[in-house]
Amino acid sequence: MYELQIALRHISARKRLTFFAIFAVALAIGVIVVLMSMMSGFTEELVTTTVENSPHIVVSPMEDDQEYIHFYNHFSEQLRNKEGVLAVSPVFSGQVALQYKDNAEGVDLFGIDPEAENAVVNIEDDIVSGRLFELSRTNNGIVLGDNLAEDLDVVVGDSVDAVIPTAGSRSFRVVGIFNSGTPADENTAYARFDTVRDLFGESGVASRINVRVQDPYQAEMIAQSVESETGLDAVSWIEANSEILELLNTQQVFVWIFYGLIYMIAGFGVANTLITVVMDKKKEIGMLMAMGTSKKHITAIFLLESLILGTIGVLVGCVLGYAGIILLSSYEIDLPSEMYFGLTTLPLKVDLANFVYAIVFSFLINIIAAVYPARRAARLDPVEAIESE
Structure with missing residues (x-):
């Protein structure tokens, strides 16, 4: 599969740009995994504390x-x-x-x-x-x-x-x-x-x-x-705490918007790397097209590059995220316990679903980020591309 070989050669040719693109993805994954784990842990701890320390139903006149x-x-x-x-x-x-x-x-x-x-x-x-x-x-x-x-x-x-x-x-x-x-x-x-x-x-x-x-x-x-x-009047803990639960749901929306912005920043890093490769490898792309390589295969090369960068970034990011969770979960909160519902450590929850969400979202952003440089490369005129250097 020559597309993969070319993609790997492009990535290795620009080591510094490649490093920063991977680092951007890894950092985004790590930050998102930690934040999602903190949100999941805090929500679970809040609900658990509410459920355990109050009746599930209160029956009154x-x-x-x-x-x-x-x-x-x-x-x-x-x-x-x-x-x-x-x-x-x-x-x-x-x-x-x-x-x-x-x-x-x-x-x-x-x-x-x-x-x-x-x-x-x-x-x-x-x-x-x-x-x-x-x-x-x-x-x-x-x-x-x-x-x-x-x-x-x-x-x-x-x-x-x-x-x-x-x-x-x-x-x-x-x-x-x-x-x-x-x-x-x-x-x-x-x-x-x-x-x-x-x-x-x-x-x-x-x-x-x-x-x-x-x-x-x-x-x-x-x-x-x-x-x-x-x-009789019967009020469940869900009804009694509806404002808190509604606030958590509203907060989730803003948190996901924040997650999206972080992923977009990481995606720009990948896109910038691929655009630089396109500009730097115009002649090579032109020669491939002159030899009969179709626009479909040219597009595939750059999509593969994004996939490789994203995969490495995701793997590194998951390791960083897990390490961050382990480190922060042992951090002692120097505040009165009642402010955090009796908690003395940050309520982080290691949940496989958080890693899956981060990985899937990251790959989607990386693919989207690769579309423009891939299409730009596929639209190059072979003659102009060869004569550009």
Whole structure:
């Protein structure tokens, strides 16, 4: 295949231009792979954190004027028997002021069954001091977010007072501290379901029912089914976080535009190399055409050159991208963990699909970049090309 031999000879004749063309493609591939891996990792980490640290579905009263769910045990049992539901946890919640010595903070106090709530949102995995299940053994235990505990200056074993202006106060002993890496660490506390309900002077009701489903991405469909069957309001995590998910989708569009610009820059590097070869090899191209080489074969020579440059650039770029991912994934973020949802390292995800997208897109850009110089070479007049030097 003489086209390939000629293409290789053209590439090797201009070593410096060839190097910069390959480097441009490799750098584009490396940068894109790292950025795509960072975007994939951050999106996955955000979704995972949202899914793991919050109920997949929150069931609450449908009417705005109804503050509580009556007959919550009946609805809880109905939800447990629903296909696709893994766990159900009734919750009683209210706002209180927690006091310790001279410190006071307003918090959202959630009354829970520790085992049921842990099955829904995995609180125990976030416990950094004490134990969540200690709540089951005492009716005055409380679990605090780590930032809240720090603001109150308390540790496990200390006693805090929960104050409600309309219902008096009650003393609680801190039995656990959790760190979820979310804003909940600043204003959330857990106590036993019956204890919190008694504190607010209520009985036989729940504020909401938290639900965990087998497939989080089916939560919206299950929530709609729950609403139609129970007459209660059911909000899935997808609906609750719709603005964040929509923002991620919008961001993806701008990111892909950015990717395209980087690839275009790399493509100009390849095109510049091929145009230079055309200008430099006019006489040789003219002689080939005079010897009977068709325009189709002349075009094929330059397309092959682009393919070779692109292939080498892609291989080098994939190595650079993978090395960059490994290097950056170990980089420690010198910022408060809550700013990155509890992350302490850059959330890069090594995904084969990111490499495939980068490779395919790069080859397309390289082929497009080769079209103009290839057609320009094929349109040369043999006589003028031979006499050009």
